[in-house]
Amino acid sequence: GAVVSQHPSWVICKSGTSVKIECRSLDFQATTMFWYRQFPKQSLMLMATSNEGSKATYEQGVEKDKFLINHASLTLSTLTVTSAHPEDSSFYICSARGGAKSGYTFGSGTRLTVV
Amino acid sequence: GIQVEQSPPDLILQEGANSTLRCNFSDSVNNLQWFHQNPWGQLINLFYIPSGTKQNGRLSATTVATERYSLLYISSSQTTDSGVYFCAGGQGGGADGLTFGKGTHLIIQP
Numbered sequence: 001g002a003v004v005s006q007h008p009s010w011v012i013c014k015s016g017t018s019v020k021i022e023c024r025s026l027d028f029q030a031t032t033m034f035w036y037r038q039f040p041k042q043s044l045m046l047m048a049t050s051n052e053g054s055k056a057t058y059e060q061g062v063e064k065d066k067f068l069i070n071h072a073s074l075t076l077s078t079l080t081v082t083s084a085h086p087e088d089s090s091f092y093i094c095s096a097r098g099g100a101k102s103g104y105t106f107g108s109g110t111r112l113t114v115v
Numbered sequence: 116g117i118q119v120e121q122s123p124p125d126l127i128l129q130e131g132a133n134s135t136l137r138c139n140f141s142d143s144v145n146n147l148q149w150f151h152q153n154p155w156g157q158l159i160n161l162f163y164i165p166s167g168t169k170q171n172g173r174l175s176a177t178t179v180a181t182e183r184y185s186l187l188y189i190s191s192s193q194t195t196d197s198g199v200y201f202c203a204g205g206q207g208g209g210a211d212g213l214t215f216g217k218g219t220h221l222i223i224q225p
Contacts, residue, residue, distance in 0.1 A: 034212040046155045046212040103148050103163030
């Protein structure tokens with residue numbers, strides 16, 4: 001089945017620094033990947049749609065200059081949290097769809113803590 | 116966008132009991148999935164079920180697309196079934212993300 005790998009699993013960074021999270025589709029090509037954010041005891045919220053070879057599409061209220069998305073190949077999308085602040089601490093999860101009838105597969109998530 | 120409502124928000128059961136989780140959508144969806152989020156945050160895909168009925172072991176799901184709801188059934192619950200169950204839906208094709216419900220927090224007591 002479709003496998004999505006996400007790294008790192010957790011990261012602690014200092015306030016003001018940037019953090020990059022990688023999302024890879026291991027056994028399929030994904031022209032589109034998705035990034036979600038989940039705060040403690042809350043649901044997942046779609047942040048942005050990552051499109052291979054073009055600009056990402058951001059959901060309303062998500063700062064595109066803070067959350068930089070790059071989808072340079074059919075198997076890799078990256079999310080960079082720039083100038084991170086404690087309020088950016090959250091669980092970030094990526095997703096991709098392996099096929100028209102297979103649904104969406106999610107990475108294992110990245111727990112970001114900004115101190 | 117669509118609204119996704121899950122019920123109940125919390126459910127506590129004894130081991131061996133059966134349960135039914137419900138998901139209502141504000142509009143029709145082309146994609147619908149049920150997930151189990153484990154304590155480490157990993158989303159485990161249970162069913163991709165935009166319509167019809169599917170079964171996998173002790174779990175089964177039914178989606179009535181015309182009435183915009185889906186049900187997840189868990190039979191003979193085990194303590195390892197504990198966790199948060201999410202349903203999520205989308206109206207587009209593969210280029211559109213999913214809208215998640217707030218989840219059902221299930222606790223199975225031994």
